[in-house]
Amino acid sequence: MEGGCLTSLTVYDGGHGIGGNKIYLEEDGSGVFLDFGKNFSKYSAFYEEFLRNRDTRGIHDLIYLNLLPRLNIYREDLLPADVKVHTYPSLNVAAVLVTHAHFDHCGNIGMLRSDIPMVASPESLVMMKGMQDTGHTSLELEMVYLSPRRRSNDHGLCLGSQPNACYIGRDICCTKDLSDELISYLSRRPGQDSAKAKRLEPGRCQPVDEMELPFEVSAHPVDHSVPGATAYILRGDTTVAYTGDFRLHGRNREKTLEFIRAAREASVLITEGTRIREIGGEGCGITEQSVTEACLDAVERSSGLVIADFSPRNFERLESFQEIARKTGRELVVTAKDAYLMHALQSIGSFSMDDSLRIYKEISSARGKWREEVIDKNYSSRYVDHLSIRKNPEAYILCFSFLDMKNLLDIKPDGGTYIYSACEAFNEEMEIDFNRLWRWIQHFNMMSVGFGIDGDGVLHFNGRYHTSGHASGDDIRRVVEHVDPEHIVPVHTQHVEWFEKNFDNVVSLEEGRPYEF
Numbered sequence: 001m002e003g004g005c006l007t008s009l010t011v012y013d014g015g016h017g018i019g020g021n022k023i024y025l026e027e028d029g030s031g032v033f034l035d036f037g038k039n040f041s042k043y044s045a046f047y048e049e050f051l052r053n054r055d056t057r058g059i060h061d062l063i064y065l066n067l068l069p070r071l072n073i074y075r076e077d078l079l080p081a082d083v084k085v086h087t088y089p090s091l092n093v094a095a096v097l098v099t100h101a102h103f104d105h106c107g108n109i110g111m112l113r114s115d116i117p118m119v120a121s122p123e124s125l126v127m128m129k130g131m132q133d134t135g136h137t138s139l140e141l142e143m144v145y146l147s148p149r150r151r152s153n154d155h156g157l158c159l160g161s162q163p164n165a166c167y168i169g170r171d172i173c174c175t176k177d178l179s180d181e182l183i184s185y186l187s188r189r190p191g192q193d194s195a196k197a198k199r200l201e202p203g204r205c206q207p208v209d210e211m212e213l214p215f216e217v218s219a220h221p222v223d224h225s226v227p228g229a230t231a232y233i234l235r236g237d238t239t240v241a242y243t244g245d246f247r248l249h250g251r252n253r254e255k256t257l258e259f260i261r262a263a264r265e266a267s268v269l270i271t272e273g274t275r276i277r278e279i280g281g282e283g284c285g286i287t288e289q290s291v292t293e294a295c296l297d298a299v300e301r302s303s304g305l306v307i308a309d310f311s312p313r314n315f316e317r318l319e320s321f322q323e324i325a326r327k328t329g330r331e332l333v334v335t336a337k338d339a340y341l342m343h344a345l346q347s348i349g350s351f352s353m354d355d356s357l358r359i360y361k362e363i364s365s366a367r368g369k370w371r372e373e374v375i376d377k378n379y380s381s382r383y384v385d386h387l388s389i390r391k392n393p394e395a396y397i398l399c400f401s402f403l404d405m406k407n408l409l410d411i412k413p414d415g416g417t418y419i420y421s422a423c424e425a426f427n428e429e430m431e432i433d434f435n436r437l438w439r440w441i442q443h444f445n446m447m448s449v450g451f452g453i454d455g456d457g458v459l460h461f462n463g464r465y466h467t468s469g470h471a472s473g474d475d476i477r478r479v480v481e482h483v484d485p486e487h488i489v490p491v492h493t494q495h496v497e498w499f500e501k502n503f504d505n506v507v508s509l510e511e512g513r514p515y516e517f
Contacts, residue, residue: 006027006237006516006517007025007026007027007236007237007238007240007268007516007517008025008026008027008031008514008515008516008517009023009024009025009026009240009268009270009489009509009514009515009516009517010023010024010026010509010512010513010514010515011023011024011489011491011509011511011512012024012069012071012511012512013037013039013042013069013511014035014037014039014104014491014492015490015491015496015508015509015510015511016493016494016496016511017039017041017042017492017493017494018041018104018274018492018493018494019037019038019039019040019041019102019104019105019492020037020038020039020040020041020042020104020108021034021035021036021037021099021104021105021491021492022035022036022037022069022108023035023242023270023491024091024093025215025234025240026091026092026214026514027214027215027236027237027238028214029092030092030094030214031091031092031093031094031214032093032094032095032096032097032119032213032214032215032217032234033093033095033096033097033112034096034097034099034232034242034244034270035096035097035098035099035105035106035244036096036098036105036106036108036109036112037102037103037104037105037106037107037108038103038104038107038108038140039067039104040103040104042066042067043067046065046067053065053067055137055138055139055159056152056158056159056160057080057157057158057159058077058078058079058080058083058139058149058159059074059075059078059079059083059111059139060080060082060083062108062111063083063085068108068111069512070085070088070089071085071088071089071090071091072085072086072088072089072090072091073090073091073093073112073113073116074111074112074113075111075112075113075114075146076113077148077149077150077159077162078111078139078149078159080151080156080157080158080159081151081155081156081157082156082157093112093113093116094116094117094212094213094214095116095117095118095119095173095211095213096109096112096116096117096118096119097119097120097217097232097242098118098119098120098124098128098230099124099229099230099231099232099242099244099245100121100124100224100226100228100229100230100244100245101120101123101124101127101128101131101226101228101313102226102245102313103140105244105245106124106128106143107140107143108140109142109143109170110139110140110141110142110143110146111139114146114168114170115171116170117170117171117172117173117203117204117211118143118144118170118171118172118173119173119174119175119208119211119217119219120172120173120174120175120228120230121174121175121176121219121221121228121229121230122174122175122176122178122179122182122228122348122350123227123228123345123348123350124228124229124230125144125172125174125182125186125228126182126185126228126341126344126345126348126350127226127227127228127313127341127344127345128143128144129143129144129145129185129186129344130337130340130341130344131143131341132144132145133189133190133340133370134337134340134341134368134370143170144169144170144172144186145167145168145169145170145189145200145202145203146167146168146170147161147162147165147167147198148161148162148165148168149161149162150162164198165198166198166199166200166201167189167198167199167200167201168200168201168203169186169187169200169201169202169203170203171203171204171205172186172203172204172205172206173205173206173207173208173210173211174205174206174207174208175207175208175219175230176207176219177207178205178206178207179348179349181347181348182205182347182348183205185344185347185348186202186205187200187202187205188200188202190368190369190370190372190373190374191368191369191370191372191373194369197369214236215234215235215236215240216234216235216236217232217233217234217235218232218233218235218262219231219232220232220233220255220258220259220262220263221252221255221258221259222243222244222245222246222252222255222256222259223246223247223248223249223250223251223252223253223255223256224244224245224246224247224250224469224470225247225250225311225314225316225317225468225469226313226314226315226469227313227315227316227345227350227351228350229244229245229246230244231243231244231246231259231263232244233262233263233265233266238267238268238517239265239266239267239268240266240267240268240269240270241259241262241263241266241268241269241270241483241485242270243259243269243270243271243272243479244272245272245274245469245470245492246259246272246470246471247468247469247470247471247475248471248475249286249287249288249467249471249472249475250287250288250316250467250469251288251289251316252316260479260482260483261482263483263485264482264483264484266483266485267485267486267487267517268485268486268487268489268517269480269483269485269487269488269489270489270491271476271479271480271488271489271490271491272470272471272476272490272491272492272493273476273490273491273492273493273495273496273498273499274468274470274492274493275468275470275471275472275473276473276476276490276493276495276498276499277473277495277498286463286464286466286467286468287467288316288317288320288467290464290467291317291320291421291464291465291466291467292320292323292324294464294465295308295320295321295324295419295421295465296323296324296327296328298417298419298449298465299324299328299330299397299417299419300328301417302394302416302417302447303394303415303416304393304394304413304414304415304416304417304446305389305393305394305396305398305411305413305415305416305417305446306330306396306397306398306416306417306418306419307397307398307399307400307416307417307418307419307446308321308397308398308399308400308419308421309399309400309401309402309418309419309420309421309422309450310399310401310421310422310466311422311423311469312401313341314422314469315342315345315351317421318334318338318342318399321397321399322354322357324397325354325356325397326354326356328397329395330394330395330396330397331356331357331358331384331395331396331397332354332356332357332358332396332397332399333357333358333359333360333384333389333396333397333398333399334357334358334359334360334399335359335360335399335400335404336359336360336361336362336371336375338399339353339357339359339374339375339379339382340370340371340374340375342357343374343375343378343379357382358382358383358384358396359375359379359382359383359384360383360384360385360398360407361383361384361385361386362407363386363410384396386407386410386411386412389411389413390411390412390413393411393413393416401422402433402436402437402440405437405440408440408444412444413444413446414444414445415444415445415446415447416444416445416446416447417446417447417448417449418441418446418447418448418449419449419450419465420448420449420450420451420461420465420466421450421465421466422466423466423468424451424461424463431459434451434453434459435453435459438452438453449462449465450462450464450465450466473498477502480503485505486505487505487507487517488503488505488506488507489506489507489509490506490508496508
């Protein structure tokens with residue numbers, strides 16, 4: 001080591017499971033969090049669709065169930081009278097570095113103290129704010145801006161919104177130069193100009209290299225299933241590289257290779273291992289191009305309506321279906337929420353909306369301000385309703401997921417193809433959802449491509465129609481061997497033993513226990 005300060009690493013969540021990463025890196029009494037995500041696996045042990053944590057109790061439920069680490073780092077306005085965080089360890093958190101806009105990496109940021117800045121790529125910032133603008137009010141969505149709470153009863157146990165209080169923007173540090181368009185987007189909330197609306201008081205926005213941090217931080221774009229995915233190299237007394245989620249088989253694999261080359265200086269490599277047990281390099285032969293070809297073939301063979309179901313915010317897959325729609329003479333139809341995100345990404349030059357792209361017009365009395373200000377104002381001519389699709393179903397590809405199936409009750413298709421182009425079920429709750437989805441597909445006499453349920457009720461998937469956002473075991477092995485770190489810290493994996501079997505310098509961290517390098 002070059003100096004006398006020790007670099008301390010503590011994994012508070014995500015060390016022995018998929019997602020929920022909360023990794024604290026500290027040096028000389030100050031540190032940063034690498035991601036601060038929601039651990040869906042831990043949540044699902046207590047909660048499900050109709051039983052959720054209570055926002056009116058602030059962080060009480062999450063602390064009591066150990067779904068948040070017991071630390072003194074949370075917003076004061078989220079502390080009911082019976083939560084005494086001053087009894088918990090306090091961390092000097094200079095910032096939270098976000099790798100990408102998936103909830104298992106950013107979904108608990110809204111609970112952090114409001115004076116803790118967030119570092120992220122322009123694309124991640126756009127998507128996090130877009131999800132917040134278009135979503136229902138929830139603490140888990142308060143990543144970019146927050147709605148101040150106050151104790152609302154005599155006992156101080158319940159929390160409610162502060163009347164007439166503005167939304168408060170979190171300070172933002174962007175991994176790239178800030179464009180005027182991005183600053184404008186981050187600085188206002190749709191509908192805030194009306195007389196009675198709450199305004200957004202934006203936080204400070206600056207490039208990350210202008211921010212004082214306990215480490216020298218460099219951000220490196222990597223390939224993943226969502227735009228703007230970023231790995232980080234942190235240089236202090238010890239140089240640490242953190243992969244976040246990455247892969248080598250997407251269209252942007254060269255970005256990952258550039259990060260790997262830069263990470264060779266790192267003494268410590270913190271790496272994901274989601275698909276570590278899968279052998280074969282570069283996605284085990286399934287690439288985004290091969291998925292596009294398989295989906296194109298399925299669309300060409302379909303004589304009726306086509307529904308394409310792929311992961312939320314997987315804009316690379318969306319681009320693939322834009323290409324498929326052009327080649328098959330169909331029109332691609334997205335939801336209004338997807339269009340809102342696409343509009344924001346296009347405004348910062350990170351996505352190109354096809355001129356023929358259409359937007360589904362739901363039968364709904366609810367008209368959010370984001371829809372009125374952005375979709376109605378800019379894209380009203382692109383709307384297509386249920387009657388148009390019902391009249392000419394073979395002319396469209398609908399980008400719908402399970403949660404959008406209710407719209408088929410208005411479209412009333414008879415036949416067609418449902419292309420499932422997302423991940424396989426990995427827990428019992430997802431299997432139940434697939435059984436429900438199967439009933440919807442069967443009800444409308446559609447052919448299912450990508451998954452099915454046989455006569456014995458067994459769920460089957462066809463991997464040709466989806467490629468993972470994560471590297472295979474062989475790819476991760478090559479990454480580790482190329483970087484050649486002194487210490488390997490596996491996270492975001494259920495198979496730490498694989499690392500221990502294949503490498504001699506693995507540090508398997510117990511959650512909440514610091515390790516010094």
